[in-house]
Amino acid sequence: MARVVVGMSGGVDSSVAALLLKQQGYDVIGIFMKNWDDTDENGVCTATEDYEDVVRVCNQIGIPYYAVNFEKQYWEKVFTYFLEEYKAGRTPNPDVMCNKEIKFKAFLEHAMALGADYLATGHYARVAYRDGEYQLLRGLDANKDQTYFLNQLGQAQLSKVLFPIGELQKSQVREIAKEAGLATAGKKDSTGICFIGERNFKQFLSNYLPAQPGEMQTLGGEVKGTHDGLMYYTIGQRHGLGIGGSGEPWFVVGKNLKDNILYVAQGFDNELLYSDAIIATNVNWVSDRKPHEPISCTAKFRYRQPDVPVTLEMIDETTARVSFSQRVRAVTPGQAVVFYHGEQCLGGGTIDQVFRNGERLTYVG
Amino acid sequence: MYLERIYLDHAATSPVHPEVVEAMVPYMTTYFGNPSSIHSFGRETRRALDEARETMAKTIGAKANEIVFTSGGTEADNLAIIGVAMANRERGRHIITTSVEHHAVLNTCKYLQKQGFDVTYLPVDEHGMISVEQVKSALRDDTIIVSIMFGNNETGVLQPIHDIGQLLRDHDAYFHTDAVQAYGLIPIHVGELGIDLLSVSSHKINGPKGVGFLYVREGVRLTPHIYGGEQERKRRAGTENVPGIVGLQKAAELAQQTMAEKRGLYEQFQRIMLTTFEQEGIDYAVNGHETNRLPHVLNVAFFGTNVEALLVNLDLAGIAASSGSACTAGSIDPSHVLVAMYGNESDRIRSSVRFSFGYGNTIEQVERAAYDIAKIVKRLTKA
Numbered sequence: 001m002a003r004v005v006v007g008m009s010g011g012v013d014s015s016v017a018a019l020l021l022k023q024q025g026y027d028v029i030g031i032f033m034k035n036w037d038d039t040d041e042n043g044v045c046t047a048t049e050d051y052e053d054v055v056r057v058c059n060q061i062g063i064p065y066y067a068v069n070f071e072k073q074y075w076e077k078v079f080t081y082f083l084e085e086y087k088a089g090r091t092p093n094p095d096v097m098c099n100k101e102i103k104f105k106a107f108l109e110h111a112m113a114l115g116a117d118y119l120a121t122g123h124y125a126r127v128a129y130r131d132g133e134y135q136l137l138r139g140l141d142a143n144k145d146q147t148y149f150l151n152q153l154g155q156a157q158l159s160k161v162l163f164p165i166g167e168l169q170k171s172q173v174r175e176i177a178k179e180a181g182l183a184t185a186g187k188k189d190s191t192g193i194c195f196i197g198e199r200n201f202k203q204f205l206s207n208y209l210p211a212q213p214g215e216m217q218t219l220g221g222e223v224k225g226t227h228d229g230l231m232y233y234t235i236g237q238r239h240g241l242g243i244g245g246s247g248e249p250w251f252v253v254g255k256n257l258k259d260n261i262l263y264v265a266q267g268f269d270n271e272l273l274y275s276d277a278i279i280a281t282n283v284n285w286v287s288d289r290k291p292h293e294p295i296s297c298t299a300k301f302r303y304r305q306p307d308v309p310v311t312l313e314m315i316d317e318t319t320a321r322v323s324f325s326q327r328v329r330a331v332t333p334g335q336a337v338v339f340y341h342g343e344q345c346l347g348g349g350t351i352d353q354v355f356r357n358g359e360r361l362t363y364v365g
Numbered sequence: 366m367y368l369e370r371i372y373l374d375h376a377a378t379s380p381v382h383p384e385v386v387e388a389m390v391p392y393m394t395t396y397f398g399n400p401s402s403i404h405s406f407g408r409e410t411r412r413a414l415d416e417a418r419e420t421m422a423k424t425i426g427a428k429a430n431e432i433v434f435t436s437g438g439t440e441a442d443n444l445a446i447i448g449v450a451m452a453n454r455e456r457g458r459h460i461i462t463t464s465v466e467h468h469a470v471l472n473t474c475k476y477l478q479k480q481g482f483d484v485t486y487l488p489v490d491e492h493g494m495i496s497v498e499q500v501k502s503a504l505r506d507d508t509i510i511v512s513i514m515f516g517n518n519e520t521g522v523l524q525p526i527h528d529i530g531q532l533l534r535d536h537d538a539y540f541h542t543d544a545v546q547a548y549g550l551i552p553i554h555v556g557e558l559g560i561d562l563l564s565v566s567s568h569k570i571n572g573p574k575g576v577g578f579l580y581v582r583e584g585v586r587l588t589p590h591i592y593g594g595e596q597e598r599k600r601r602a603g604t605e606n607v608p609g610i611v612g613l614q615k616a617a618e619l620a621q622q623t624m625a626e627k628r629g630l631y632e633q634f635q636r637i638m639l640t641t642f643e644q645e646g647i648d649y650a651v652n653g654h655e656t657n658r659l660p661h662v663l664n665v666a667f668f669g670t671n672v673e674a675l676l677v678n679l680d681l682a683g684i685a686a687s688s689g690s691a692c693t694a695g696s697i698d699p700s701h702v703l704v705a706m707y708g709n710e711s712d713r714i715r716s717s718v719r720f721s722f723g724y725g726n727t728i729e730q731v732e733r734a735a736y737d738i739a740k741i742v743k744r745l746t747k748a
Contacts, residue, residue, distance in 0.1 A: 029677075034692075051694040054695075067691070110671075110674055114681065
């Protein structure tokens with residue numbers, strides 16, 4: 001009987017993942033990952049409630065459960081990166097990094113050390129073995145597909161991974177949980193970055209990085225107000241600028257880290273927000289077969305954005321030039337760009353430089 | 366696949382001895398009266414209660430009126446420390462304890478710190494021990510209580526209780542010891558040891574959960590912290606847990622009778638384990654003093670392993686052991702005891718497992734467990 005370790009978060013998705021595997025006859029072990037210590041002065045931490053749910057669900061399903069602590073690894077590999085990116089004026093994606101360094105690396109190794117044959121998670125994604133290799137496929141629920149966050153996985157990981165709910169719609173997952181009477185059936189989906197949770201993002205970040213207020217200017221140099229610190233803003237952002245006056249609303253279009261200036265412009269569709277090419281770094285290919293010639297595929301520059309047709313060319317082992325057939329709004333350095341071919345997720349990288357009409361948009365950062 | 370599970374976590378809790386169950390049952394069925402009642406039903410249980418109190422007193426060389434039954438070791442520790450602190454706060458506000466106490470003592474002291482008391486936490490050496498000299502130099506005129514555990518629950522290391530007791534004879538501070546792990550395995554005479562307060566728990570010695578006692582030497586000033594009826598000479602209100610107390614009595618009697626025999630057997634268990642690890646070529650070390658330890662606790666560092674993976678593997682192999690204490694989110698926090706002994710950076714902090722022996726363990730079980738443990742450690746360190 002193959003042994004599967006299921007990464008359980010205390011949410012409905014991983015609960016149902018564990019249930020389905022158990023029903024399929026696997027030797028299932030549920031493990032809760034504790035990656036962040038947010039214990040308050042009263043000794044209360046939000047992880048406790050989630051772990052309690054894991055305990056209840058595992059007892060309902062009839063599988064053993066444990067917890068594992070990756071706080072140190074998470075701090076070193078994910079949180080440090082997160083802060084560094086903000087310091088550099090970029091908008092990081094800690095979920096991508098968490099999947100790469102923690103869930104499908106440290107945790108995968110832990111699962112293997114427990115004699116597991118597979119690691120399963122409650123991600124909305126699928127794995128298929130085709131043409132002699134493992135392919136990462138979009139989850140069938142188009143609205144929930146999470147391959148965007150899994151773009152850094154490769155053959156070594158996919159050969160060990162099961163995504164039991166990748167074939168399901170979210171509504172079906174809830175239905176299964178409800179029918180089985182799982183404790184998490186009605187639990188609200190978590191939102192936001194895992195370690196910040198529902199807290200005030202600005203306040204959280206200010207605990208770790210000094211905020212340096214500065215001027216908000218148009219690219220022409222007209223001062224429009226003051227900002228609270230560049231790290232609090234991301235490209236395309238409208239809220240929280242506090243610029244009054246007539247006309248269309250104002251948006252963040254860029255950052256000048258050296259002079260601590262936040263660039264703003266008027267109008268949702270302001271041209272300054274648009275680009276047509278990027279350089280992506282840290283590019284990972286799910287397949288071992290990297291393309292040596294330019295290829296046509298589609299790309300996402302943000303989670304849940306529609307795909308855009310692009311041409312992609314590898315410049316070196318991990319760097320790609322990506323040109324879009326149509327202009328895209330608010331492509332943001334630090335965020336992930338993920339490539340697709342139909343239902344197949346090819347891989348992805350980090351948006352590093354942004355271009356329009358062959359010119360680098362230095363104001364973007 | 367049928368797997369005989371092996372329980373090596375008796376320091377966490379222990380199975381109730383069949384004779385204990387047998388002794389308790391009539392006090393749930395036939396003799397259910399309230400010991401404070403003046404009718405015959407009450408007298409039946411009152412008699413059992415008095416007998417139990419007498420028995421418990423005898424096991425430590427105390428008098429019956431010096432025994433206060435509690436809901437367990439934690440309550441006994443709380444009552445001892447908070448009770449003495451509150452009753453004597455006009456005389457002084459200084460408390461001495463160690464950094465390796467059970468949380469029942471540590472967190473009680475932390476609570477008192479918030480109430481304005483001054484607590485000295487004595488550090489231990491790499492053997493897990495404190496010295497009498499440390500206590501001596503920490504003592505102040507305003508020290509009201511010194512609380513030092515008898516034998517450590519994680520490493521089994523024994524503290525120099527006798528010498529500390531001698532030292533404190535010439536000081537006004539009361540001497541409390543948490544003897545939850547030592548009781549039943551080590552002969553204890555409170556008079557000879559100079560102990561003023563001593564905590565005992567039933568479920569560590571094959572008695573039922575939810576009962577224990579605090580020995581309070583006659584004359585010790587103690588403020589109760591559970592108010593209600595006048596049970597336990599007003600030191601602990603609430604109708605007595607008669608079945609539990611009868612069970613504790615039986616468990617204590619059995620523990621006293623088998624003390625020497627258990628000691629020999631558990632020492633043999635330790636040798637079997639360590640010899641197996643040796644023969645299997647495992648990189649290990651025993652945590653704590655080599656000989657000055659309780660016989661039923663063996664805390665071992667398996668270098669190169671991660672305790673979270675190790676414990677899960679042991680559990681999946683049917684072997685129950687433990688390490689440190691689980692945080693509320695299930696993950697294992699580094700043991701404060703090992704941190705106190707070896708520092709935060711030591712490899713031992715994240716690679717140590719506590720095995721603890723008890724009723725029902727056999728040589729065959731320990732042999733098989735030792736072999737399986739070695740196999741798992743080898744697999745985990747191979748990568």
